[in-house]
Amino acid sequence: MKTAYTAGVATPHDESHAPGSRTAPLRLAIIDGDSGFLQVVEKRVRARGWQQRILTGAVPVDELVSMRLGALVIDLAVLGAPGWAYLEQVCAALPALPVIVCTGPSTVAQRVRALRIGADDWLGKPCHPEELVARIEAIVRRGRLAAPPVERPIVEAGEISIKPDQFQAFVGSRSLDLTRREFELIRLLAGNAGQVLEREAIYQRVWGYAMAHGDRSVDVFVRKLRQKLERASPQWRYIHTHFGVGYRFAPEPADGAGAQDGSAGDALETSIPDVLPNDFASIG
Known part of the structure; x- marks a missing residue:
């Protein structure tokens, strides 16, 4: 499996690089094989100072942990039949990680299944990249507002x-x-x-x-x-x-x-x- 990594550079006073908080830039991973879609998403990611990592297939959960992600976007079509099992595995192992399924045409039953497995949102393709980014921002923002403040000792x-x-x-x-x-x-x-x-x-x-x-x-x-x-x-x-x-x-x-x-x-x-x-x- 090949991976690519791109990063936007946030200015010191840019509040958009971390929704709801002045912290390090959001780290986003996307499992997707649509190069055209990824290019237009990357423009939005760079504009916000986020870091984007493109994955062309499933990666082990421990590798996802090491990436210290702020959000994960999955196109189930890229993963094929094992995609559902992988989605369930990721959601069970990393319950605090925001997971958004962004994939092709689907049924109500499929969308409900993904949400019950643990996905935070489902967005059908074709979709506007700005909507995907806005949904990521909303989920991450809610998570940060709900989380208790973490004491970081000097x-x-x-x-x-x-x-x-x-x-x-x-x-x-x-x-x-x-x-x-x-x-x-x-x-x-x-x-x-x-x-x-x-x-x-x-x-x-x-x-x-x-x-x-x-x-x-x-x-x-x-x-x-x-x-x-x-x-x-x-x-x-x-x-x-x-x-x-x-x-x-x-x-x-x-x-x-x-x-x-x-x-x-x-x-x-x-x-x-x-x-x-x-x-x-x-x-x-």
Whole structure:
């Protein structure tokens, strides 16, 4: 199964990228094979600053979990006969995930069946992409309004304060000016402080899907993040390299940093280009 991924870039003050909330952009996955329909939907998705992932077939539930989706659109016709079982499996395993069936002509019995299985909405094709987007917005908005507020504690590490509600990290009152991807990276590393996280695991958690062989995106973003941390807090070292494995977050005074974190590690990462093939570094 092939997948494609596109992302819109939201401005800091754009409220449309997350219906009903100023949070990270909505992550939308669409299981559909109609390239023309997907193109016009993508224009609406980009306009709202959402991220869209196109799937050409069913994916395992655990992979959907790793994508950290805000909504899923399924064309049952693409999945064929197993589509109903897959829809039921997804709805049962991920009851909090908004699921919209957007497919061809159907009967009342089929629409009722999907809603009883757990789908949140059914939209028949042909349909206007703006209506599909509006239905997604409505379902996501209702879910967020119904959900109790989540307490997101501030993480203190060395001189750094990581504030999840602001998607930013600070030294005192000064922001590190992290991109969204850099913030997700430091939040993951700091949330597993003292543990060595493998590159593949970091990529899966931050990018939302499996890392391709030879992809150096993790190394590039770690280097950028490390540079920002050390410029803002030069007396501390936060991210430590474990060659051939991954990275460990552990705030240590600069004069006590381990040998693995010295010039060799910095030189290796400095040699990695900022622009990578098939990488999403441009969306930060």
